[in-house]
Amino acid sequence: MNHDFSDELGELGKLGESEEKNFHKLLKKTKRKTMLRNVIISVICTVLVMLGLLIANRALLSHSLNTAYNDMYHYKLISDPNVNLGNIQSVDGIWNGTAEFQTYKIIEGIPLPWSEKNIQYNVLNHFSLYNGGYSPLSVTDPKMVEQGMNFARSYNMQNGQRELLFYHPAVHYTKMLKEVSELGQIDPEKRVELAISFDRSYTSEEIRAMLPEGIHARWFWVDTYSADYVKYLGNVPYLPISCSNVFGYSAYADQEDKFENNEEKFIEFIHAGLKLKGNYDFEYHQIFDKLRDGKAEPTKEDVQNIGVVVTGSPESLQALQAKSYVRAAVLGAIVEKY
Known part of the structure; x- marks a missing residue:
């Protein structure tokens, strides 16, 4: 009787040990599944976070690039005589x-x-031109030196064409x-750009009317200079104003010459630039303050056109020789007709 009871206890002990082993196996299996599930969840979360960051990075950089383009596009409307903004190529990195x-x-x-102008932009919507960007070549012209013009002439770095002077x-x-x-020394088949500096200011309508046939206005130069700056110019009376220091507006709003720009358009361009609060905010404010001259708002009468960039054939442009309103004339780009 006692022997049977001992056997039963032995059997129960073995059964308990077996269940405990199975429990430990199940626990280990559960831990492995939990760990694997956590690893998979972590990987998925990491991938989703990385994808989210990449998408956010791309979206923010795209917004910053658009902001930079708008800033440069609007500034081009009032600067860089007869220069148009063309294609853009961009490369996005991480955060910039x-x-x-x-x-x-x-x-x-x-x-x-x-x-070419290179800019750098980032996810914080900051952008700026690269240091050491485009700058013209400066070359001494012996003929100018003979005439007492002791300054180096500026040429385009990429194509060797003359930069305009005013x-x-x-x-x-x-x-x-x-x-x-x-102009008589230039091949008649060439086409020429010329910067005309006037003896005084004229309206855009007057300028269009007084230009001889075959001469086309491309860009109007506006007087945006303070009295102090004009006085400074008088201290260096042999030195003209470079094209990087002049402001104005294109004669036409399109390349087909269908829609004429005028003084009111220039004021609109300044207002649009002020709203941007971008890299050229200082320039816009200076021009706006000069034009309004203490008034709340400038009017079209406050926009004084003191020069014009024209294009035409060498023959047609020679008609300007006898015009009293032409105080100075500086050759710019010269291209082949065909």
Whole structure:
């Protein structure tokens, strides 16, 4: 009897040990499943977070690039005489990107690649031009030195074309470039760009009417200079104003010359630039304050056109030789007709 009871206890002990082993196996299996599930969830979460960050990075960089493009596009509307903004190529990285803007001129319907401008932008919507970006070549012209013009002439870095120069009507210059006389030396089949500096200000309508046949206005130069700056120009009476320091507006809103721009358009461009609060906010405010001259708002009468960039054939442009309103004339880009 006691023997049977001992056997039963032995059997129960063995059964308990077996159940405990099975429990431990089940526990280990459950732990492995839990660990695997956690690893899978962590991987999925990491992938989703990374995808989210990449999407956010791309979206933020795209927004920053658009902001930079708008800033540069609007500034081009009032600067860089007869220069148009062309294609853009961009490369996005992590948190920042770079973009290259192409610019070009159109001389009598013929496009001429002009310069490249590189900008850097980031996810914080900050952008800026690269340091050491485009700058012209400076070359001493022996003929100019002979005439007492002791400054280096500027040429485009990429194509070797002349950069435009301007002379303010209120400054008494000792010497001025008057290159209309040189047009007869240019191949008649070429097409030429010329910067005309006036003897005084004229309205856009007056300028269009007084230009001889075959000469086309491309860009109007506006007087945006303070009295102090004009005084400074008078202290260096042999030095003209470079094209990087002039402001104005395109003669037409389209390349087909169907829609004429005027003084009111220039004011609209300034207002649009002020709203951007971008990299050129200082310039917009300076121009706006100069135009309004203490008033609440400037009017079209406050926009004084003191020069014009024109294009045409060498023959047609020679008609400017006898025009009294031409105080100075500086050759710019010259292209092949065909």
